[in-house]
Structure formats: structure tokens, C-alpha cells
Amino acid sequence: MTTTRRFLLQGLSCQASIGIYDAERQATQTVLIDAELLLREGTEPQTDSVDTTIDYDVIRDTIHSLVGAMHYDLQETLARRIFDALLALPEVASVRVRTAKPEAYFDCQQIAYELSNLPS
DSSP: OOOOEEEEEEEEEEEEOBOSSHHHHHSOEEEEEEEEEEEOTTOSOSSSOGGGSOOHHHHHHHHHHHHHSSOBSOHHHHHHHHHHHHHTSTTEEEEEEEEEETTSOTTSSOEEEEEEOOOO
């Protein structure tokens, strides 16, 4: 039996320059980001040492860096950039990224976009 390992980051709150409307271009807004990483077989730590596992700071810092790098018209573009960067990490086999804008509409809890290549 194969054991799967996943890393989950949920509800990372970032301030992003995102959106197509003039008001969105003039001020940042909150974007919530979730990431799920399916880790490759054979990468499970064999000792209780941080040097033998995926670095959580790298995941979080990568997301923050991409969010702050530029203005994004579309959530789809931001999600794709995060997806590609996380998938490029050597320990990662598959990724799911979800971006959400909780302040986009007054009558919606949030609007979100999700991108994934995780197995069903």
C-alpha cells in the first residue's frame, strides 16, 4: 500500500494589486490563498531534522513574493504563477492552488478560482 503525503497551507491572507476595475488598480485588496501539495514518494523525512523535509517558509515566501511582484488583472494569472512555482519545487508531485477575493462583492462571501493537477 502506498502512503501519500500532502502539505496544506490554508487561508494565507495577502494584500494584492489585483482586478480589472479602476478602483482595484488604485488600492490593494485582500486575497486568500490555499495551496495543497502532493509530495513525491521517497521524500518523507527519515530523521527528525528540518533539513530532511520540505521547507514551509519557502512555500509561504514564494506565494507572498508572487502576490507582491506585480498587478494582476485576473485571479487566474495569479493562481497559475503560484501553481507553476510550487510545482517546480523538487519534493512536489502535484499541486492545488485556490485564490479568493473576499471583498470583491458585497453580497458574496468571496469569489474564488482554483487550479489543480492533483489525482482524483
